[in-house]
Amino acid sequence: MPSSGWALQKAVFEALSTDVDLTALIGADKIFDDVPRNAEYPYVTFGLSQLRDWATGTETGQEHLFSLHVWSRENGRKEVYETMGLLRSVLHDAGLALEGYRLINLRYEFSEARRETDGETYRGLVRFRATTEPITG
Secondary structure (H helix, E strand, O other): OOOHHHHHHHHHHHHHHOOHHHHHHHOOOOEEOOOOOOOOOOEEEEEEEEEEEOOOOOOOOEEEEEEEEEEEOOOOOHHHHHHHHHHHHHHOOOOOOEOOEEEEEEEEEEEEEEEOOOOOOEEEEEEEEEEEEEOOO
16 A cells, blocks of 8 residues: 555646646646656646644544645746646645545645745745545455
8 A cells, every 4th residue: 555645645646637727727747746857837846745643542544734836937926826726726625536545634724925036936835734544444
């Protein structure tokens, strides 16, 4: 069975990659775990991922905190804000299917947009919280 973190990332990737509105805005095949050299803007990357024990006295589970980054070179933050809004729309309260795990919930936590120090690139950060439990048979 894969780790719950990897199962969640795969499900998030699938949901984002198949969303028509998101791919219309940033383009197809623009969601990365490892950004290819010379990738064209805009694109979305997986950021920090944390796993915490979420077990009770009788149940096992994990809490996931993960972030997605939006990268843009458009003038201003409009493209970043629009992309962050779509990420939230696709993932908040989504009923994703995870291999070997049950997704209890998936919630948007916060987002921010800023200009990077190069003066040309804008980056958006969107953080989510999820809880999972193993499927036992």
